[in-house]
Amino acid sequence: MSDKKIQVEEQRFKDYLASRGLKYTPERRTIFWRVFATHKHFEAEDLLLGLRQNHQRVSKATIYRTLTLLVKSGHLREVIFGEKHSHYEHVHANEHHDHLICSGCGKIIEFTDEAIERLQDKVCLRYKFESESHRMQIHGLCADCRK
């Protein structure tokens, strides 16, 4: 994502906060920019370490509190990959993807498949179920690890 686009997102975040009387503090800005500085999935711990290496010290509590806000504001999505802690990824409008998770090297490959999306909608219809979100994960070995 370009800096330009990140700034647009940042404004959306500021607006979100302002609209409910919350504040855009230096800590929140620091976390916001670190989160959008990378495009990989990450965990709370990764974020903490990344900030430390940049000599930007923010407490664990604030990181968790801010991640929660970023999920509520629609900037992040929480994903659980069979582990007991959360992973986060950016939300990109109009794009849904699923994951292939390699049990060999831990690599996470994203893919999109329109046909699967449509079939999921059909399943919902069949059960009169109103879908809010969905996720699909395939665990196995990636091409490299199969060799």
Next chain:
Amino acid sequence: MSDKKIQVEEQRFKDYLASRGLKYTPERRTIFWRVFATHKHFEAEDLLLGLRQNHQRVSKATIYRTLTLLVKSGHLREVIFGEKHSHYEHVHANEHHDHLICSGCGKIIEFTDEAIERLQDKVCLRYKFESESHRMQIHGLCADCRK
């Protein structure tokens, strides 16, 4: 599942244990039968409470240790429904199903869809990925909760 079938599974479990020099203790038998006495998804805590109500006291540690064994022996499958703790379900040979999870009442609806399964295989081919297992979950509102 009929008692007859459960006994067959129990034998498989005994064999599994025997084959690696492990023992079929009264505690393990107690847990085994409770696990197969119901067909719903359950959590470690449910199991503990269920046993308590039956005046069968088994320690939490043993429950966790035995659940791990039942997963390894292929009797149970571990599923995570967006919460941070595990849910378990029986493994039935040759049957794979996915889940609709109602965010209103917490109900979990199982469904199978052959077309989706086939498309998942195609995705794996596309990425030269060797699938070991997969799961799909759709979160939303069930028919009852939509009213």
Next chain:
DNA sequence: CTCGATGCAAAGTATTTGCACCTAT
């Protein structure tokens, strides 16, 4: 009789919360 199993309590992980002090608005 022996090695694995059990219960308990303590230790781990990942995350949340209470509180006194601080600061963006």
Next chain:
DNA sequence: ATAGGTGCAAATACTTTGCATCGAG
């Protein structure tokens, strides 16, 4: 000025582990 935010340490929730004792094979 004041409601909301921060860091810290303690609390929580779920699960695992160390250890002394027990019991299945």
